[in-house]
Amino acid sequence: MATCTGCSLLCEDIEAALENGALSHVKNLCRKGHGHFQAAFTERTVPMIDGQQVDLDRAIAKAAEILRNARSPLLYGWSNSTLEAQAAGIKLAEKLGATIDDTSSFCQGILMERILSGKIPTCTLDDVRNYADTSIFWGSDPSSSHPRHLSRFSYYPRGEKRQKSYEEERTCIAVDVRKSATAKLCSNYYFRVAPGGDGEFLEAILAVLDGKIPRVGDKKKMIEFGSILKKTEWGAIFPGLGMIYSLQDKMELFERLLAKLNEITTFKVIPMVGHYNMRGFNELMREKTGFINRVSFKGGARAHGPEHSVVAAARTCDAALVIGSDPLSALPFGTARALARLPLIAIDPRRSMTTDAAKVVIPSALSGLEAGGTAARMDGVRIKFEPIIDTQLLSDEQIITRIMEAI
Amino acid sequence: MADVVEVTIVTVRDIFQDEAGRKSRFSDEYKNLSALIILDKQDLIRLKAKDGQRLLVKNDVGSIVVAARTSEDDAHPGIAFMYNSPWSNQLVSDNVCESSIPGFKSIKATLSAAETNITQITEIQARMQS
Numbered sequence: 001m002a003t004c005t006g007c008s009l010l011c012e013d014i015e016a017a018l019e020n021g022a023l024s025h026v027k028n029l030c031r032k033g034h035g036h037f038q039a040a041f042t043e044r045t046v047p048m049i050d051g052q053q054v055d056l057d058r059a060i061a062k063a064a065e066i067l068r069n070a071r072s073p074l075l076y077g078w079s080n081s082t083l084e085a086q087a088a089g090i091k092l093a094e095k096l097g098a099t100i101d102d103t104s105s106f107c108q109g110i111l112m113e114r115i116l117s118g119k120i121p122t123c124t125l126d127d128v129r130n131y132a133d134t135s136i137f138w139g140s141d142p143s144s145s146h147p148r149h150l151s152r153f154s155y156y157p158r159g160e161k162r163q164k165s166y167e168e169e170r171t172c173i174a175v176d177v178r179k180s181a182t183a184k185l186c187s188n189y190y191f192r193v194a195p196g197g198d199g200e201f202l203e204a205i206l207a208v209l210d211g212k213i214p215r216v217g218d219k220k221k222m223i224e225f226g227s228i229l230k231k232t233e234w235g236a237i238f239p240g241l242g243m244i245y246s247l248q249d250k251m252e253l254f255e256r257l258l259a260k261l262n263e264i265t266t267f268k269v270i271p272m273v274g275h276y277n278m279r280g281f282n283e284l285m286r287e288k289t290g291f292i293n294r295v296s297f298k299g300g301a302r303a304h305g306p307e308h309s310v311v312a313a314a315r316t317c318d319a320a321l322v323i324g325s326d327p328l329s330a331l332p333f334g335t336a337r338a339l340a341r342l343p344l345i346a347i348d349p350r351r352s353m354t355t356d357a358a359k360v361v362i363p364s365a366l367s368g369l370e371a372g373g374t375a376a377r378m379d380g381v382r383i384k385f386e387p388i389i390d391t392q393l394l395s396d397e398q399i400i401t402r403i404m405e406a407i
Numbered sequence: 408m409a410d411v412v413e414v415t416i417v418t419v420r421d422i423f424q425d426e427a428g429r430k431s432r433f434s435d436e437y438k439n440l441s442a443l444i445i446l447d448k449q450d451l452i453r454l455k456a457k458d459g460q461r462l463l464v465k466n467d468v469g470s471i472v473v474a475a476r477t478s479e480d481d482a483h484p485g486i487a488f489m490y491n492s493p494w495s496n497q498l499v500s501d502n503v504c505e506s507s508i509p510g511f512k513s514i515k516a517t518l519s520a521a522e523t524n525i526t527q528i529t530e531i532q533a534r535m536q537s
Contacts, residue, residue, distance in 0.1 A: 006429070035426035043431055106508050144422040177417055177512075178488060179480045195417050195486060196513055242419075245512045294507075306507040328535065329432060329492070332499035332509045333469050340535040352432055353493060356532060 003385035004029060005080070005368035006036030007146050008273040008378035009125075016388055030147035040366050040389070043351040048361040056362070060399070063321065063345040063360045064406030067096055070319035070343075072298065076310050077347075078102040079275030080324030082373025083382075085396035086281045089323065090288055092404050099296040099317060102281045103325060105309045108271040110251055111244055112282050113292050115271060120258050123236065123268035124379045125152070130159035134228065134235040136173045139198065139242020140272040143181035146378075149272075150185070154236065161234075171228060175201065176242055191225055198246035202253040205229070209260050235267040241274075273378040275325075276367070280376035314338040321345040321403075323396055324364070328353035347399055364396050371395035412453050414487040416444070416464070416498065416514040424490045432493075433528055441492035442473040442525050444518070449484045451477060454518060461521040466514065469497040469534075472521040487518075493531050 002014040014037075015027035022041060029037060047059035054062075067073050075093050078086050079102050093100035104112055114120045128135065135154040142149035150156055155172045158165045166172070174183035175191045175198075183190040193201045204214035208226030213219060229235070239254070247254060261267040273279050282292035289295050291304040306312060310327065314320070314335045320342050328336040329352065339354075346358035349366040365371035370391040374384045394402070424440035431437060444464060446454075456462060458477045463470060471494050478488070489495040491511065498514045 031422050031426050032429070035429035039429050043433070106511075110508075141420055144420045144425065147422060177486070178419060178483070180419070181422075192481075195415055242512065245508060245510075248508055306503070309507040311501055311503055311507055311509060326432070329428075329496070331496065332501040332511075333497050333534070334501040335509075336493075336496065337535045353528070353532060353535075357535060 002388045003368045003383060004033040004036065005276040005366075005375070006030075006033040008276050008278065009146050009148055009152065010276055010375055010377045010383045011148055011152070012383060012385070018389065032147055037369065039350055040369050045348055045351055045355055045361050045363040047363060048358075050359060056394075059360055059362050060402050061406055063362060064403050066319050066343045066345060066360065067098075067321065067403065068407050070096075070317070072317045073098040074310070074313045074317035074320040075100045075323075076102070076320060076327065077323035077325035078281045079104065079278035080367070081277060081396040082367055082371070082375055083277065083280045083284060084373050085323070085400055086277070086284050088397050088400040088404065090284060092400055093295075094297050095404060095407065097298045097300065099298070099308045099313045100285075101294050101308060101310045101313065102278060103275055103330075104278050104282055105293050106311060106331070107241065107278065108244060108273050109282070109293050110248070111239055111269075111271045112273070112279065114251065114255065115269065116282060116286050116292060119255055120269050121262060121267070122270060122379070124381055125154075125270065125377070126381075127268070128236045128270070129153045129157050129162075131161050131234040132159070132236045133162065133169055134171045134173065134232040136175065136235065136237045137182050137186070138175040138237055138239045139244065139246065140238050140240025141176065141180035141182045142238070142272065143185065145240065145272060145274060149238075154238070173225075173228065189228070191221060193246070196246050198243050199250045199253055202247075202257055206253075206257060206260060209264070229261060230264055232265050232267070235261070235265065237267060237269045238272050239269065240272040270379050277375035279378060279380060283376055283380070311335050317342065319343045319345075321347070322354050322358070323347040323400075326352035326354045328357055347396060349393070362399055363393055364399055365391050365393040367396070373397065411517050411519045412450055413515070413517050414446070414450065414485055416487045416489050416495065416516055417512045418491040418495045418514070419488050421490045424492070428492070438525070438528060441490055442471070442494045443476050443489070444473050445476045445478045445488040446518075447478050447482055447484045447486065449482065450487070450518070451475060454520070456520065461525060462518050463521040464498065464516050464518055466498050466516040468500050471497045471526040472523050474525060493528060494526060497526075497531060497534075
């Protein structure tokens with residue numbers, strides 16, 4: 001049995017048969033997971049320096065040389081690495097006096113900080129399966145991003161207290177700017193928000209919960225939404241990037257909603273984390289530094305702030321190590337270009353825009369398939385997994401350790 | 408009828424595009440599922456454009472040529488959707504607010520008929536090195 005590291009559900013029930021070192025048959029993989037597993041067999045990286053293939057030892061030595069000579073290195077990525085690799089990465093950042101950041105910096109970070117500090121109540125996905133009668137997908141579309149979320153946890157399964165499940169006991173609601181695949185599934189319980197309008201939508205719900213007439217939106221629909229919330233016995237909200245990007249600096253409105261809902265009934269929140277171990281990095285960083293991301297260890301200090309986010313640091317650092325991430329694809333053009341112009345070290349199992357632009361490429365084993373380790377699921381549950389394919393490739397943890405030794 | 412239409416682009420996810428990107432960022436399949444913009448029917452009419460037609464999407468940050476796709480959603484004039492990708496990121500500013508999150512889901516841009524081909528990923532890579 002394999003664990004899929006294609007998203008932060010970390011499905012542990014993947015049956016995979018191997019023949020001649022390749023996958024011949026798989027069971028229980030979603031489409032996204034299937035793409036992730038197939039990726040192990042296409043466009044793999046090889047050790048490179050300046051576009052020329054070299055042996056692994058030379059690539060590692062060159063990476064160490066770049067980092068050793070840098071005055072302000074940036075270590076970025078981490079959300080697709082195991083907890084063991086992340087811990088090694090934080091040690092490397094301390095040793096180098098580097099800035100360290102991960103994908104949560106422009107993703108779920110502002111919500112995750114509130115979850116980990118206890119400002120917003122949370123629970124496990126197993127609690128959702130067992131107790132939830134209302135699941136709200138707010139700015140999230142699990143049918144595209146976490147395809148087995150509804151079948152394993154939030155809608156279809158028969159849980160301890162929800163034996164009649166979706167047929168009678170569970171309600172699924174979508175709040176989104178578009179009728180996503182998940183919103184279509186929610187059918188009558190789809191609530192459209194204008195782009196950037198989540199703050200107004202939240203204020204309208206708060207008004208309804210206070211027994212007032214909402215000033216914005218479809219009043220009838222908002223009152224209907226409020227009624228569902230009030231009748232809920234045990235609810236869960238799954239915010240996605242649609243909500244996070246819309247609210248940004250107004251996240252306290254969401255905190256107020258949760259406080260209000262929990263005066264009436266029970267509501268928990270689980271962020272729809274994309275990468276398989278983003279939460280793990282946030283937990284480790286918080287434990288070791290007090291901050292979930294965006295930390296600089298320069299001069300032996302622990303400075304935190306937006307100036308240490310990848311978007312800002314890409315312009316101020318003089319070298320960067322990127323692990324398990326493709327910021328040249330995922331970040332705004334200006335940030336991507338700033339990174340592309342740096343002496344860039346890319347550690348990745350597969351070819352990407354970032355590995356194409358990197359001065360040094362170090363191939364790594366694919367977690368879950370070729371490398372074992374531990375990761376934190378989107379709800380914080382720690383999942384340990386073993387590799388199912390033998391490989392000579394080093395894991396992220398081994399590579400970071402080798403670089404640290406070379407430095 | 409307008410030759411240029413202003414829209415706000417919201418980037419979203421799509422499982423088919425995601426799967427294609429995991430297999431290869433450099434495949435035609437990924438390009439075909441990424442270099443497209445989903446438009447309200449009325450916006451297509453205003454542009455005198457048809458489904459599949461090439462459109463130049465431009466703003467202060469950059470420009471790309473992508474294919475138009477007719478939205479199947481309820482009416483949303485002035486709001487366009489793109490799947491998050493290197494193509495959409497050509498238009499995203501890295502001027503950020505207090506939270507330091509770029510405006511991936513609130514991209515202001517203009518649309519007009521394109522005279523060149525769909526932007527290739529190699530062109531995007533070349534822009535980064537320029």
